[in-house]
Amino acid sequence: xxxxxxxxxxxxxLKGKNRPxxxxxxxxxxxxxxxxLEPFNVIFQRGRYFVKISPQDNYAAIQKLQKVFGIVSISPxxxxxxxxxxxxxxxxxxxxxxxxxxxxxxxxATRRANKRFPHTSPEVNRIVGEIxxxxxLETKVDVHNPDIVINIEIREKExxxxxxxxxxxxxxxxxxxxxxxxxxxGGIDSPVAGWMALKRGVKIEVLHFHSPPYTGEGAINKVLExxxxxxxxxxxxxxxxxxFGEIQQQIRRHCPEPLLITLMRRxxxxxxxxxxxxxxxxxxxxxxxxxxxxxxxxxxxxVINSVVTMPVLRPLIGFDKEEITARARExxxxxxxxxPFEDCCTLFVPPHPVTRPDSAILEAAEEKIPLDExxxxxxxxxxxxxxxxxxGGEP
Ligand code: ATP
Ligand code: MG
Numbered sequence: 522x523x524x525x526x527x528x529x530x531x532x533x534x535l536k537g538k539n540r541p542x543x544x545x546x547x548x549x550x551x552x553x554x555x556x557x558l559e560p561f562n563v564i565f566q567r568g569r570y571f572v573k574i575s576p577q578d579n580y581a582a583i584q585k586l587q588k589v590f591g592i593v594s595i596s597p598x599x600x601x602x603x604x605x606x607x608x609x610x611x612x613x614x615x616x617x618x619x620x621x622x623x624x625x626x627x628x629x630a631t632r633r634a635n636k637r638f639p640h641t642s643p644e645v646n647r648i649v650g651e652i653x654x655x656x657x658l659e660t661k662v663d664v665h666n667p668d669i670v671i672n673i674e675i676r677e678k679e680x681x682x683x684x685x686x687x688x689x690x691x692x693x694x695x696x697x698x699x700x701x702x703x704x705x706x707g708g709i710d711s712p713v714a715g716w717m718a719l720k721r722g723v724k725i726e727v728l729h730f731h732s733p734p735y736t737g738e739g740a741i742n743k744v745l746e747x748x749x750x751x752x753x754x755x756x757x758x759x760x761x762x763x764x765f766g767e768i769q770q771q772i773r774r775h776c777p778e779p780l781l782i783t784l785m786r787r788x789x790x791x792x793x794x795x796x797x798x799x800x801x802x803x804x805x806x807x808x809x810x811x812x813x814x815x816x817x818x819x820x821x822x823x824v825i826n827s828v829v830t831m832p833v834l835r836p837l838i839g840f841d842k843e844e845i846t847a848r849a850r851e852x853x854x855x856x857x858x859x860x861p862f863e864d865c866c867t868l869f870v871p872p873h874p875v876t877r878p879d880s881a882i883l884e885a886a887e888e889k890i891p892l893d894e895x896x897x898x899x900x901x902x903x904x905x906x907x908x909x910x911x912x913g914g915e916p
Contacts, residue, residue, distance in 0.1 A: 524573070524574050524575065524576045524578075524579040524597065524598075525571055525572065525573055525574075525597070525598040525599070525600050525681065526571070526572040526574065526579070526582060526583065526586065526595055526596070526597060526598065527569060527570075527571055527595070527596040527597075527598045527681070527683060528551065528569060528570040528571070528572065528586060528592055528594075528595055528689075529569055529592070529593050529594045529595075529596075529689075530544075530547060530568075530569075530570075530591050530592055530593055530694075531591075531593035531691060532591070532691070532692070532693060539697075542697065543591070543693070543694055543697050544565065546591075546694040546695075546696050546697050547570070547589075547591045547592070547694040548563060548565055548570065549696075550589050550590075550591065550694050550695055550696070550756060551563055551570060551572070551586065551589055551592075553756045553757075553910060554585045554586060554588065554589045554753070554756070554910065555572070555574070555582060555585060555586075556910065558574060558578045558581060558582055558585070560574075560575070561573060561574040561575075561578070561582070562574075567634070571598070572586070579597065583595055583597070583687060585753070586689065587687065587688070587689055587690060588690055588753045588754050589689070589690065589694075589754075590690050590691070590692035590693060590694060590695055590719060590720050590722065590754065590755075591689075591691075591692060591693055591694035591695075591697075591722075592689030592690065592691075593688075593689050593691055594686040594687060594688055594689055595686070595687045595689060596672075596683040596684075596685055596686050596687070597683060597685060597687075598681045598682065598683040599611050599614075599615070599681070599682045599683065600679045600680070600681055601679060601680050601681075601682065602679065602680070603635070603638060603675070603678070603679060603680055605640065605645075605648060607680070608645070608649065608673060608680050608682070609648065609649055609652045611682045612629070612649045612652065612653060612671050612673065612682060613652060613653060613656055615671055615682060615683075615684050616653050616656065616658065616660070616669075616671065617656075617658070619669050619684060619685070620658050620660070623659035624659060624660075624661065625658070625659070625660050625661075625668050625669070626660070626661050626662065626663035626666075626667045626668045626669075627653065627660055627661075627662065627663070627667050627668065627669050627670070627671060628662060628663060628664050628667040628669075628670050628671070629645070629646045629649045629650045629653070629670075629671045629673065630646070630670050630671070630672050630673070631643075631645040631646050631649075631672075631673040631674075631675065632672075632673070632674045632675070633645070633675040634674065634675060634676050634677070635675050635676055635677050638675045642675075645673060645675070649671065649673065650662055653671070669684050670684060671684050672684060690720070690754070691720075692719075692720035692721060692722065693720070693721055693722030694722055695719050695722055695723070695724050695754070695755045695756060696722065696724045697722040698721055698722035698723050699722075699723055699724070699803050699804070700723065700724045700725070700726070700800075700801070700802045700803060701718055701723045701724075701725050701726075701797075701802050701803060701804040701805065701806050701834070702725070702726050702727075702728055702793055702796060702797040702800065702802045702804070702805050702806065703715040703718060703725045703726070703727045703728070703805075703806040703807075704728055704729075704789065704793055704805065704806065704807045704808070705727045705728065705729050705744060705747060705748070705760075705808075706729070706730075706744075706808070707740055707743040707744055707747070707858065707860075707862055708808065708858055709808075709842075709845060709846060709849050709854075709855065709858040709859070710808030710809075710810060710813075710837055710845055711807065711808030712747045712750070712751060712808070712849065712852075712854035712857075712858060713808065713836075713837060713845050713848050713849050713852065713854065714806050714807060714808040714835070714836050714837050715727070715751050715755075715806065715808075716751065716754060716848070716852050716854070717836035717837070718806045718834070718836065719751065719754045719755040720754075723804070723806075724755065724756075725751075725755060725758065725806065726758065726759040726760075726761065726800055726802055727744075727748055727751075727758055727759065727760045727761065728761045728763060728792075728793055728796060729741075729744045729760065729761070729762055729763070730763050730764075730765035730789055730792075731744075731762055731763070731764065731765060731766075732764070732765050732766035732769055733764065733766060734766075735766060736862070737862070739860075739862040740862040741762065742862075743857060743858075743860055743862050744760065744762075745760065745906070745908060746857045747854055747857050747858065748760050748908040749908055750852070750853045750854050750857060751854070752908055752909065752910035753853075753910060754852070756910050757907060757908065757909050757910055758907070758908045759800075759905055759906075759907055759908075760905065760906045760907075760908055761796060761903050761904070761905050762903065762904045762905075762906070763792060763796075763899050763900070763902075763903050764899050764902050764903075765785075765788075765789070765899065767895060767898065767899070768785070768788050768892075768895045768896070768899060769785060771890045771891075771895060772784045772785060772788070772890060775886075775889040775890050776886040776887075776889060776890070777886060778871045778872075778873075779871055779873050779874055779875040780874075780875055780878065780882070780883060780886055781870075781871050781874070782815065782816045782870065782871065782874045783816060783821055783824060783825065783874070783875060783878050783883060784883065784886060784887065786816055786821075786825045787824070787825055787828045787883065787887070788892065788895070788896060790805070790825055790826070790828050790829050790833070791828050791829065791892070791896050792896045792899055792900060793805050793829070794828075794829040794830070794831050795896065795900060796900065796903070797831055798831070799900075803831070803832070804831060804832045804833070804834050805829070805831055805832070805833045805834070806833075806834050806835075806836070807833060807834075807835055808835075808837055809822060809835045809837065809838065810835070810837040810838055810839075810840055810841075810842075810845065811838050811839065813842065815874040815875075815876050816874060818876045818877065820876065820877045820878060821875075821876065821878060822835075824878050824880055824883060827880065
């Protein structure tokens with residue numbers, strides 16, 4: 522016997538001529554999310570997806586599907602032969618399963634796609650409804666506002682019954698809106714920013730700056746682990762590791778201390794833009810949030826932003842730390858983010874970072890170091906890893 526899951530999508534139904542493109546992407550993403558639970562089979566029919574899967578994988582499949590953006594809800598479905606007796610028996614089982622208290626109200630809602638079935642939809646509603654009312658359970662029919670709805674779909678070969686709907690993550694299927702580059706530190710914010718990019722359908726590649734030997738394998742493992750959490754929402758991720766130590770050393774040696782953070786972040790943005798162009802990624806994403814730290818004043822964000830022309834999206838800009846933390850817990854990145862490993866930025870935090878930087882002064886400081894050459898060298902030494910959406914991690 523196989524279990525069936527009915528998957529409904531939301532926003533994508535509104536996308537007019539793009540609809541087939543959206544539906545195909547979602548189908549691909551569903552298949553990718555379920556990899557490892559073979560054998561399964563996904564069928565697309567009448568604006569919904571049906572997943573056939575072995576019963577022991579049912580729970581795991583629902584959990585995976587709840588993270589696939591574009592899905593609004595998932596219902597476990599019982600498939601029965603096209604006979605009234607079998608349909609009534611399963612409807613009764615569903616009612617018994619859901620029966621929580623005397624006086625429970627229900628409604629039977631039948632859809633008959635197979636017009637050769639000898640009973641019309643209202644007839645099926647009535648026959649099944651009567652059986653349920655006479656089941657010995659204390660129930661009532663309420664067609665307007667029932668506690669539970671027993672859905673019956675009469676199809677070509679089988680009838681499908683379901684009454685429970687589990688929420689999906691909503692949003693848009695990853696890949697439909699475009700591609701972006703996420704600047705991922707080991708902190709709490711940037712993984713949440715990545716999740717928000719994915720939620721609006723943007724496929725992301727990830728860039729992380731590290732400073733060996735000051736930052737060790739621990740920092741990299743943390744970032745690998747964060748990417749792995751994100752793959753459950755967005756599929757396979759290309760992670761680019763850029764060495765940043767030399768740039769940091771040079772800035773520290775030759776530039777005024779209060780400017781260090783702002784200058785480092787300008788260097789990060791320059792490199793990020795070049796990488797994004799090489800990889801044909803249209804936007805940069807960061808986890809910046811206004812006013813959270815000294816480098817995130819409006820003035821600092823402005824001068825950091827001014828070194829690139831590519832759009833920089835900051836989905837967390839208006840969130841408080843508490844809100845970001847709550848979301849990080851919800852999506853599963855928080856526990857990884859709080860592991861104690863040094864991020865390259867936290868290594869050289871000056872005691873009094875500038876909060877109202879002056880562009881001319883920053884540019885003068887940058888002239889003291891061969892910035893272009895340093896950025897190019899870091900790009901030349903970039904290491905790329907592919908993080909797969911499997912429990913084992915990398916392919
Ligand atoms: P986070 O919690 O994401 O680390 P933060 O509040 O600590 O953010 P900053 O350290 O100022 O803030 O970093 C701001 C943003 O810059 C991060 O959200 C991230 O997008 C990017 N960033 C910082 N450090 C790195 C790094 N080592 N590699 C890649 N991106 C980074
Ligand atoms: Mg940080």
